[in-house]
Amino acid sequence: MGSRRRAPPRRASVHPVWAVSHAAQSLLLGATLYSFTVIRHGVIPDIRDVLPIIAGVADLDGTNVDGTGAARLVASVADAEPENVHIGQRLRIDWYDVRDGVAIPILRIAE
Numbered sequence: 001m002g003s004r005r006r007a008p009p010r011r012a013s014v015h016p017v018w019a020v021s022h023a024a025q026s027l028l029l030g031a032t033l034y035s036f037t038v039i040r041h042g043v044i045p046d047i048r049d050v051l052p053i054i055a056g057v058a059d060l061d062g063t064n065v066d067g068t069g070a071a072r073l074v075a076s077v078a079d080a081e082p083e084n085v086h087i088g089q090r091l092r093i094d095w096y097d098v099r100d101g102v103a104i105p106i107l108r109i110a111e
Helices: 047-049
Strands: 028-041 053-060 072-076 089-098 102-109
Touching: 053 089, 072 089, 072 102
Parallel strands: none
Antiparallel strands: 028 053, 028 089, 053 072, 089 102
């Protein structure tokens, strides 16, 4: 089980639970690259054939509704060369099928 402690200590929400609208949100299709790192050295032998890997942190469109900051997604930036990736770049969210019934989000450079 995970810890319920927060560092630094703070309230879990600035809004009382009953004051927040829980309306369904539409599927997010876009994002902006907030940060990234390029992984060039494979510690695990199985990934050495797919290096370099670009691990990105993206601000998701439409999630900064109350001005406290956008929700972020950490995912691989697929089909991109490291020299063509930069902070502030527009991305789209796609899905990688791991196996039948299991998919993970990936990021692709928006065209």
